[in-house]
Amino acid sequence: MKRIKLFASLIMSTSLLSWGAVSADSADLLSIDSAPNRPKNMVIMIGDGMGPAYTSAYRYYQDNPNTQEIEQTVFDRLFVGKASTYPAAVSGLVTDSAAAATALATGVKSYNGAISVDTNKQPIPTLLELAKRRGMSTGVAVTSQINHATPAAFLSHEADRSHYDALAQSYLNTDADLMLGGGQKYFPASLIKQFEAKGYHYLSDFSRLNDLNQPKVIGLFAEVELPWAIDEPNTNRLSKMVQKALELLSRNDKGFVLLVEGSLIDWAGHDNDIASAMAEIHEFANAVEVVEQYVRNNNDTLMVVTADHNTGGLSIGANDEYRWDPQVLRTIQASPEKIAKDAVAIDDWRTLVELRLGLELDEQEYQQLANARMQGQKRLHASLKQLIDKRSNTGWTTEGHTGIDVQVFASGPASPLFFGQLDNTDIAKHLISLLPKEPQPKAQTKAVAPTKPVNTALPSLVTLDKNT
Ligand SMILES: [Zn+2]
Structure with missing residues (x-):
């Protein structure tokens, strides 16, 4: 029932937005419904390179061969739609991780290699930066180095993704509360000292992750990327990082935004390595289940899961033979x-x-x-x-990326915003629209009770009606 009402308001908002004059976001309309419809917390999870063939393959890989039916995976449970991934026109139709992450972090398409800068190389505010401005906590937990393209596009701005040292240096000014992953190579002792001077706790020993009891952490657990999951069975590093991140970030009454990336699915795809790819997806799926459980226990939290693009042109069956044997x-x-x-x-x-x-x-x-x-x-x-x-x-068809659409998975308040066919920029636009309103200058907020959210949707719709 609630879902139907949400849909009705969404359809209404979409048609009004298409008139072009409304800057009010569609999330305003969601607040017509009963709470909680605007999330307090948001978790965006990216399976790097995890195109649809990967999640299908994972279903068969995970299937219990002793039962007749093929069991659903967490991806089957949470599936809501799909998204196109093409970058800015200057880079054609096949995106890299940097342009895709820029789209997912800012809602703006840019060129391949761009880290949250537009095609004129001007910085674009990111979801995490906007959340921080609203007093929320922010964090990233990834299996690559933390200054790799995807986390970098959520945290920083750079004309070229390969400027790893500049990105590492720039993280001093991100103000993010929590950064977990690999990348010791890019954070020399002198730089770590500067993080510590800013109040960050530095951790390099993964076995001590559980001892952390304050946000403001930079945790680097490998020289570059974390080890292949298949070479460390049952270590579940990503799940453990995500669990810890949720625990620490949730202490902020104003909410949090967390980015999670299963980074090495893409690396296995580039390698055309199906065995490592399945283990990396399993690692990512476990982390998605951790967040799924958190969302079940905390109905004020939205989770959105997607891929940035497809990698390797993975094919389930090959050589004219109708067979795939997981x-x-x-x-x-x-x-x-x-x-x-x-x-x-x-x-x-x-x-x-x-x-x-x-x-x-x-x-x-x-x-x-x-x-x-x-x-x-x-x-x-x-x-x-x-x-x-x-x-x-x-x-496999390539050792590079392909331009097909990727799936979108979601659960929690406002998740219907992510249903159906989207573009990758829509995902960021919706997430940004769900952030609390930016603090207004005093004169304008005077009359408003400070604890009550302002619903600006209806007045602006009325205004629109008159003007068009
Ligand atoms: Zn890639």
């Missing part, structure tokens, strides 16, 4: 990268490979790997991935 992937115990590294170093490499892959090599496969191994670790790494693709019948 069972092959379930028994793999280490990344092909790690297996190759270890296998070039020992004589009885066949036993090691069979053990780690959880399969028996036939003679042809053995010969192929043996030949590759003679040519070194890199060739063996590639051959192992080929073998896994062949056994599971997985296909």
